[in-house]
Amino acid sequence: MNRQNKISPFLIIVACGLVLLYLHGCTRVRPLPGPAKPPTKAPAKKTEKPRPYKVMGKWYQPLPHARGFKQKGIASWYGKKFHGRKTSNGEIYNMYGVTAAHKTLPLGTYVRVRNLKNNKKIDVRINDRGPFVRGRIIDLSYGAAKKMGIVGAGTAPVEVTALGRPMAGKSAAATVPAYMPVDFYSGNFTIQVGAFSNPDNAEKLKRKLSRIYKNAHVVNDLHEKTAPFKVRVGACSTLDQAAKYETRLIQNGFPDAFIIAE
Missing domain, CATH: 3.30.70.1070 (Sporulation related repeat)
Structure with a gap:
């Protein structure tokens, strides 16, 4: 007489419990990581104030800001003697470009120069220091002076208006450049x-x-x-x-x- 082996109810309960624990472990959703901490901002670098410089025994103090700056005086131009040399901001001077030298405006500032004799205007970028001649306020590159009609005469009365620096995302060569005004005064x-x-x-x-x-x-x-x-x-x-x-x-x-x- 064959005796059927009976499974104990206790063993069935234990087995079911183990299966449930296994399934619970497999389907458990892991908690999402907490929000990432925002990156620590690096301390802002202090902008160094421009230091004065001395030329031919006279001191000049570059201006730290540039808004509303206007100046009237005599403009001159410089050409072959300085062509290919380094300017005050380290660029190579191109006499055929459209740049200018000023004694105190921050390097990189754009200015609008208006010839008070013929009303011609041009926007130039300051990339050099000068002119160090009494009575003159700005030295134009040959290219800029030619467009202003002052190459022959050598000098002309002008009005200089600071525009600022090109705004981020705007091309300096755009038809109508947009400038970030800088406070000069x-x-x-x-x-x-x-x-x-x-x-x-x-x-x-x-x-x-x-x-x-x-x-x-x-x-x-x-x-x-x-x-x-x-x-x-x-x-x-x-x-x-x-x-x-x-x-x-x-x-x-x-x-x-x-x-x-x-």
Whole structure:
């Protein structure tokens, strides 16, 4: 007599439980990873203020900003003597291009030059420094001067209007270029009167200036090794105010005074 093997109900329950656990593990949805942390922003680089430069014994302070800048004066041009040489911003000067030199406008700024004699206009990019001749405000490339009709005469009265720098995504060669205006006239300006290697001499001049002028102070320029102690006067919020201060100092016996952007 054959005896049928009976499966214990307990074993059936255990087997079912194991199957359910296995299936639960296979179908379990893993939690989605949390939102990625936004990338940490790198600290913004501080824009260095343009440093003054000296040419033929005279100091010039490049302007830090550029909006609403207008200037009237004499334009000249330069050509073969400088063709192929490096400009102040490191480019190779092309006399047939449409560029210009200015003593204080930031390099890379576009300006509109209007010939006050024939009303011809041209937009040029400042890529060089100059002209270092009294009374002249801008030096045009030969190509720009030719379009303005001033090559023969050599000079012409002009009006210079700052346009700014090309906006991102806009081609500088576009028919109607779009410019990002830059503020030229507002900021923090002071006038440097002297520079000394000896701090005592700087303090002596500061005391002398304090009797006549407001806000005479000494600045220790850590980047300067030969004469780090700068004596400065005034605290002006516009370039016009600073220019008047500078003129007054020059007239009162400080011929080397020049404007500094702080």
